[in-house]
Amino acid sequence: MAVPVITPATCWSKSYFRKWLYNALWFHKHHLRMTYVSMVTGFFPFLCINAVIQLFFSDTEVAFLVSGAILCVCYWVALLALFIAIVMQHCGKWQEQCGLAFTGAQAPFIHGEGVSAGCPEALYLLAPSADGHWLVAVSGDWAIHIYNLKCFKHHCMVLTYSCVVTALTIHPITNHLVITYSGQQLFEFSIPEKQHTAWSCMVQNCRLHKVWLERDLPITHITFNPKNPLHILLHDIYMLCILDKSLPLPDNSALMMNQSTLKQLPETAGQWQLHAFKICKKFQPLLFADLLDDNCLVMVEWPIMDIKTQLPLPIQQKKFVT
CATH class of the missing domain: 2.130.10.10 (YVTN repeat-like/Quinoprotein amine dehydrogenase)
Known part of the structure; x- marks a missing residue:
């Protein structure tokens, strides 16, 4: 019985996509350019698959439909991720402003402008x-x-x-x-x-x-x-x-x-x-x-x-x- 061999490249690919999916949960904490670069690198293997399909099966209608579906899904997922990141960033800033305003209402600012006496962190x-x-x-x-x-x-x-x-x-x-x-x-x-x-x-x-x-x-x-x-x-x-x-x-x-x-x-x-x-x-x-x-x-x-x-x-x- 042949034993499957897992190459280092396969391990790296699995680890990369596992970390990519985890980092996707924190897109709203990153800079927009970092989110964009992460989306491009995440969809790059699918774009390569699409290029291979078009290269070898460019004459069939099925290849055209598959490649079109891949590009369409990548395009809309990227737009959705950027939109969610922008909305979450604005929501996070609004919550921070509300938190600072609430803390400032409880205690006066002491020892420097913008420094409050509240302690929200552990x-x-x-x-x-x-x-x-x-x-x-x-x-x-x-x-x-x-x-x-x-x-x-x-x-x-x-x-x-x-x-x-x-x-x-x-x-x-x-x-x-x-x-x-x-x-x-x-x-x-x-x-x-x-x-x-x-x-x-x-x-x-x-x-x-x-x-x-x-x-x-x-x-x-x-x-x-x-x-x-x-x-x-x-x-x-x-x-x-x-x-x-x-x-x-x-x-x-x-x-x-x-x-x-x-x-x-x-x-x-x-x-x-x-x-x-x-x-x-x-x-x-x-x-x-x-x-x-x-x-x-x-x-x-x-x-x-x-x-x-x-x-x-x-x-x-x-x-x-x-």
């Missing part, structure tokens, strides 16, 4: 202050809302940045909110003053080091030194960083990880190469790091292979699709 990050006065919430649309827990009112909203918020923490002494984004940017926002701090503005004007911005992994946790309010501790899976706000930021020509170099230089010469970032990559993979009150630093690391063994089998397996 929350995925929360950060309370140490004194229990403030609560910061990050919604799914990357908006950062700050609430006053003493009077149970919306205090203000941080201007939205075009990246996902990965970590944020309120300083226990100054009530400054430190925020990190997936684009490796770092901001500091003064909650009592409802504006970014002078240090945060200086960071954005001077720009962070290119080595820091080219990192692949996001910051997962932020904490502070109880003995020194100018020290900020940040870490991802493979790096722990102590950020000293009292020191200048390094420029792109400076060496980012210069701890070993500073140990070999005299004290007077090393002062000229000091900068704000102190990076340690000794603990990997780093799941959690925090400072205690008694000058102790807690580091939690867990090997990747041990983590994988605790996962269900479907998550451990690698699946590749075309």
Whole structure:
């Protein structure tokens, strides 16, 4: 018995049309040109079939009728898809305008034109202050809302940045909110003053080091030194960083990880190469790091292979699709 062989081209074709039918459900979310291109690529195989029929069976009436039916169906389906996409786009914009108007009617606009105090999206990050006065919430649309827990009112909203918020923490002494984004940017926002701090503005004007911005992994946790309010501790899976706000930021020509170099230089010469970032990559993979009150630093690391063994089998397996 002959076993049918499925070629990679056949698998690609089945996968393509399966994804094409799924994407057709989201034509109203795409740009009209993207919808048009998707329709053309979707009907291209049928147009090729029509060309083959006309080439080999051009003398028969049946071939003429079949090819005409194929072209007619493709034409009207394309027009219908474009019409539905246009109507759904207008309906979506109308619903967004109605939602903004409803939110604006509930709460006044605070901290910037066009920014409302409503929070229609689900929350995925929360950060309370140490004194229990403030609560910061990050919604799914990357908006950062700050609430006053003493009077149970919306205090203000941080201007939205075009990246996902990965970590944020309120300083226990100054009530400054430190925020990190997936684009490796770092901001500091003064909650009592409802504006970014002078240090945060200086960071954005001077720009962070290119080595820091080219990192692949996001910051997962932020904490502070109880003995020194100018020290900020940040870490991802493979790096722990102590950020000293009292020191200048390094420029792109400076060496980012210069701890070993500073140990070999005299004290007077090393002062000229000091900068704000102190990076340690000794603990990997780093799941959690925090400072205690008694000058102790807690580091939690867990090997990747041990983590994988605790996962269900479907998550451990690698699946590749075309």
